[in-house]
Amino acid sequence: MSLRLTFGTAGRILRQLRHDRRTIALILVVPTVLLTLLRYLYDDNPPLFDRVGLIMLGVFPLVIMFLLTSVAMLRERTSGTLERLLTTPIGKVDILLGYGIAFAVAAAVQAVTVSTLAFWLLGLDTLGPAWLVGVIAVGNSVLGMALGLLVSAFADSEFQAVQFMPAVVLPQVLLCGLLQPRDRMPGWMEAISDVMPMSYAVQALTEVGTHTDPTSIMWRDLAIIVGCVIVALLLGAATLRRRTA
Amino acid sequence: MSNAVEVEHLVIARGKRRVLHDFTCTVPSGSVTGLLGPSGSGKTTFMRAVVGVQKVASGTVTVLGHPAGSKPLRDKVGYLTQAPSVYADLTIRENTRYFASLYGLSAKQADAAISDVGLSQAKDQLVGQLSGGQRARASLACAIVSKPSLLVLDEPTVGQDPVLRNELWQHFYALANAGSTLLVSSHVMDEAGRCDRLLLIREGYLIADQTPAEVRQSAGTDDLDEAFLRLVQAQDTKKLAQAQDTKKVG
Numbered sequence: 003m004s005l006r007l008t009f010g011t012a013g014r015i016l017r018q019l020r021h022d023r024r025t026i027a028l029i030l031v032v033p034t035v036l037l038t039l040l041r042y043l044y045d046d047n048p049p050l051f052d053r054v055g056l057i058m059l060g061v062f063p064l065v066i067m068f069l070l071t072s073v074a075m076l077r078e079r080t081s082g083t084l085e086r087l088l089t090t091p092i093g094k095v096d097i098l099l100g101y102g103i104a105f106a107v108a109a110a111v112q113a114v115t116v117s118t119l120a121f122w123l124l125g126l127d128t129l130g131p132a133w134l135v136g137v138i139a140v141g142n143s144v145l146g147m148a149l150g151l152l153v154s155a156f157a158d159s160e161f162q163a164v165q166f167m168p169a170v171v172l173p174q175v176l177l178c179g180l181l182q183p184r185d186r187m188p189g190w191m192e193a194i195s196d197v198m199p200m201s202y203a204v205q206a207l208t209e210v211g212t213h214t215d216p217t218s219i220m221w222r223d224l225a226i227i228v229g230c231v232i233v234a235l236l237l238g239a240a241t242l243r244r245r246t247a
Numbered sequence: 248m249s250n251a252v253e254v255e256h257l258v259i260a261r262g263k264r265r266v267l268h269d270f271t272c273t274v275p276s277g278s279v280t281g282l283l284g285p286s287g288s289g290k291t292t293f294m295r296a297v298v299g300v301q302k303v304a305s306g307t308v309t310v311l312g313h314p315a316g317s318k319p320l321r322d323k324v325g326y327l328t329q330a331p332s333v334y335a336d337l338t339i340r341e342n343t344r345y346f347a348s349l350y351g352l353s354a355k356q357a358d359a360a361i362s363d364v365g366l367s368q369a370k371d372q373l374v375g376q377l378s379g380g381q382r383a384r385a386s387l388a389c390a391i392v393s394k395p396s397l398l399v400l401d402e403p404t405v406g407q408d409p410v411l412r413n414e415l416w417q418h419f420y421a422l423a424n425a426g427s428t429l430l431v432s433s434h435v436m437d438e439a440g441r442c443d444r445l446l447l448i449r450e451g452y453l454i455a456d457q458t459p460a461e462v463r464q465s466a467g468t469d470d471l472d473e474a475f476l477r478l479v480q481a482q483d484t485k486k487l488a489q490a491q492d493t494k495k496v497g
């Protein structure tokens with residue numbers, strides 16, 4: 003692993019993103035608009051917005067980063083640039099970490115923008131501190147990014163890559179405890195939800211929403227998210243093959 | 248070292264189908280070696296084996312004294328893929344600087360590579376907005392920027408106009424004179440005459456490993472196109488005879 007190559011690659015990916023103004027706008031505008039819609043949907047029930055809006059602060063960045071990175075990595079694989087990179091001194095881990103850092107920067111900008119809007123303009127109310135919500139939101143988008151990098155290995159085309167979003171992300175949204183508390187699900191369903199990373203992301207956000215101080219459950223959940231990111235990145239590195247048929 | 252690339256009994260299979268049959272050949276150091284054959288004959292597969300991104304069934308490929316694709320070679324071998332593999336959403340300059348940075352080279356060296364392929368005027372344009380020929384040259388700039396000891400170029404002149412093709416070949420020779428070894432594929436026979444040595448491939452078989460003069464002589468014609476045809480026919484007759492022999496034995 004080389005810091006120079008990792009950050010060089012992250013810089014290159016951010017430069018690619020910079021040339022794509024529309025994507026930048028979408029990254030920032032889409033979750034903002036969606037959250038605003040949610041705010042006025044629950045206009046007569048602020049406590050419900052406090053609960054659902056808070057969870058959405060974790061869900062939106064995860065979904066968007068998942069889509070972005072799975073397609074970006076797929077392009078790298080199909081355009082021949084990945085094969086070319088693998089003949090140069092750069093290592094596989096440098097490439098993946100480069101992607102990780104670049105999209106984490108984009109994710110952080112997004113999470114901070116959306117959280118700021120939620121707390122200042124939309125009147126989102128949590129018992130815990132807002133900065134903690136921001137930290138978890140960034141963690142979630144990094145998780146979405148790591149999962150996106152991983153699943154790009156199983157897609158041959160952009161058509162397939164975008165379909166991994168409903169396949170991988172939507173089940174997590176359904177079972178994460180947003181629509182039905184997890185302890186009220188049938189046992190087998192709760193078991194599935196137990197192994198889905200988003201369940202912990204949502205639990206961590208709910209903990210901040212309902213406790214003034216960071217709880218040990220929240221720290222554990224955050225640790226689980228970080229663990230999932232590392233595992234997904236390592237699995238992703240294993241899918242980068244220097245030699246192919 | 249006299250040979251930049253040494254290939255021994257290389258066999259490559261894709262599924263059950265063999266795409267390269269028992270290749271044994273060498274690429275002399277400092278030469279410009281042409282890899283010629285019709286489309287689909289196995290040129291790209293062979294080049295991928297030389298840069299070490301191709302799974303091989305058996306045999307060895309040794310590059311500059313190391314197994315192909317091994318770590319010590321990564322800053323010594325440059326590879327130009329057939330389809331331009333550069334980032335369409337970056338400018339030529341950003342692309343070249345990124346690839347230069349992978350070798351620890353400066354922005355100045357990147358700019359030199361851009362001017363070597365005649366793209367200085369367009370260096371701030373996004374690659375996605377370039378013509379096919381310009382895009383191919385942008386990709387070439389990224390391959391030559393590190394001044395590699397071995398440069399593997401897969402159809403570098405496709406889609407280029409005659410004037411540019413001539414300039415590119417002059418540049419290839421300048422690189423070879425400066426000490427690089429070049430392995431260049433083409434399916435255009437008039438480029439074969441420009442090479443020091445020729446490897447002729449057809450349907451996964453190596454049918455000649457000679458200088459252009461030797462190819463002309465052994466085929467008995469001055470026209471390389473015609474020479475290639477004759478060599479192919481000779482090979483077909485030989486194969487047919489072999490097949491009949493094995494039938495008789497069986």
